[in-house]
Amino acid sequence: MSKPSRRSRGTITIEDVARAAGVSAMTVSRVINGGKNVRETTRRSVLDAVEKLNYSPNTAARSLAAGEATHIGLLYANPSAAYLSQFLIGALEAARRAGCHLVIESCTSEDPDEQAEATRRFATSDVEGVILPPPLSDSVPIMAELQSIGIPVVTVAMGIPQPDGLNVRIDDREAAAEMTRYLLSLGHRNIGFIKGHPNHIASHDRTRGFFDALEEFGLDPDAAPVEQGYFTYRSGLSASERLLSRPNPPTAIFASNDDMAAAAISVAHRRGLHVPAELSIVGFDDTSLATTVWPELTTVKQPIAAMAEAALELLLTDLRSRRSGSEHKGNVRALEHALIVRESSGPPARAPKRARVPARASKAGA
């Protein structure tokens, strides 16, 4: 009766909450957005009303009124699909909460010029900030282009966090060290390592972590069997071949990501080696591939979805602070990783084996 609302949707609005709490809509807005200068008692009564009415703000109205960022770009370059889908899920969730849209684009080319070109085309559409998951977070041309256009960027899992840049990461070095310590504590003393793509600084961090742990156990890092990989399954195949063809083959292989670890399993099987009885294999990332293969991979879990959420939030905070003119100090957030022990690792066989014959397998899989 009060308002002859033209189209009465049954939705409950901020006005309803205000009425219920006996305050103005503005105060409700302040409470909801964590505004300062609200008396504690007022805040509580508003919160109560929100709860009672089961109110949830209309994001469309919010971003319209606030003139907030509505489009955030996400530029990706075929990382593993497992990584991407996890990442998207996290980013999507955060975007929904914030009421902004994700504009996603792929940039597959390795060519710097093409990367810059794609970035420009992408950035001059209407995105107000860009999220750069790996491996693009390490791409110099893309970062440079974005910087010159003046669009805020948040990099994820990037190697060298810029002093004034936004970055979300895990501690790759420590995580790799933990995994190595785990293998060492199992009794392995001859651990083969497959490095990641040399352009990605995370690769170096992981390698360093591997060496750290070796040294802690009094082993010589320089003597460890290390092969170059490129984060791809294919590269894992050949790196594993080389590792296992050495005169004194390792009893365990630590691959810098799950794709390469899966490849190592494949090679082991082709050579008739039982995993983990004759060869332990561990990975990094805990993508869905880790539980797809048989046996399931022992690996390091990255909270991929959470990292994407954190990245978006960091970006939006930065955008907000830029708009209000305050300083946009760089910000780096490190999330927790975790060691996930599954079936692909175990203590080494007691006797150093002699070379096996790559022959017909004896046993069927599950």
Next chain:
Amino acid sequence: MSKPSRRSRGTITIEDVARAAGVSAMTVSRVINGGKNVRETTRRSVLDAVEKLNYSPNTAARSLAAGEATHIGLLYANPSAAYLSQFLIGALEAARRAGCHLVIESCTSEDPDEQAEATRRFATSDVEGVILPPPLSDSVPIMAELQSIGIPVVTVAMGIPQPDGLNVRIDDREAAAEMTRYLLSLGHRNIGFIKGHPNHIASHDRTRGFFDALEEFGLDPDAAPVEQGYFTYRSGLSASERLLSRPNPPTAIFASNDDMAAAAISVAHRRGLHVPAELSIVGFDDTSLATTVWPELTTVKQPIAAMAEAALELLLTDLRSRRSGSEHKGNVRALEHALIVRESSGPPARAPKRARVPARASKAGA
């Protein structure tokens, strides 16, 4: 001077376009939304102005004013990560265009009660429609729950399209038949088939397509080596083992999806069989796994992202028509598939060779 706009963003609005075209904002709105009752000359001049000013409507304002759907649910249950990421990319793009948000949730349980429970929890939040990608599109409890709540659903790649339901699919049967014809034309006469999960009707369609092609070539489907699989890598492992352990092992394996095909490759390698010289292996879906493994898989490409886009559009159209009270007739859209030939398939080894040309391939048309 005209308007002391409180916060002047540099954005161009519908008013700007109206001014440039010499009409009212309302008319511009009508043109943009494909409204009726606009003179052709007017429409054109508005469109020109839109182009000239490079105008793009503000989705937040649009959905606020129109009271349109803003949240669309997407319930998934770990299909392969590769499938999911492609699907999300497509859905995301369509959602952005439409100015609505995707609310995604996973429902991993196989238990009917839990599925129904999860669905209820999900649906009673504020989603106005739900997209169901496979394998959930075949879940009876979920569909039933959604139906009883009265939320519109669009199923993707579901087996039995409801007469009055929304559905997006490809022609699984024909696609499987094409793949089989391809293997037959290569000279294979003993083709092993790994079926998909029996609960998914697409599995049956693919199996039927396989049989169709066999019959066209005058072969007896009942004599073909067929093993049950469940779309998982693991199930592909054991199915392949069984296939290759037969007294008269097949010269080619057609797996109902890429995951199982990848598993077949792994088994072949373990047995020292060269792919494709000694054994051809083909898959279905063309997920990223297909190009990850070595050798790369010959497979059937589903336009996954496009299917997701189509699904969302179908759903939004339905929602709109419901709102305006008109009939919501069911709608099924079938998209095009494609045969992708890569490295994992080739002519059979010369051993059981004799008859080369297909008996009567005349039927094989289209």
Next chain:
DNA sequence: ATCGTTGTTGATAGCGCTACCATAAGCCGG
């Protein structure tokens, strides 16, 4: 008592767009 100064709240005016009328123009048969 007077003047800031800080903290807390509300009234108002839009954000960019579309639903809903009102209006005006064209067309027909009577």
Next chain:
DNA sequence: CCGGCTTATGGTAGCGCTATCAACAACGAT
């Protein structure tokens, strides 16, 4: 030449929220 109809266009009033600023306490410091 008037109603009654259809078709094309514009004016107005919000959608639900927040920025802005004014108002009004409460509190020392002057």
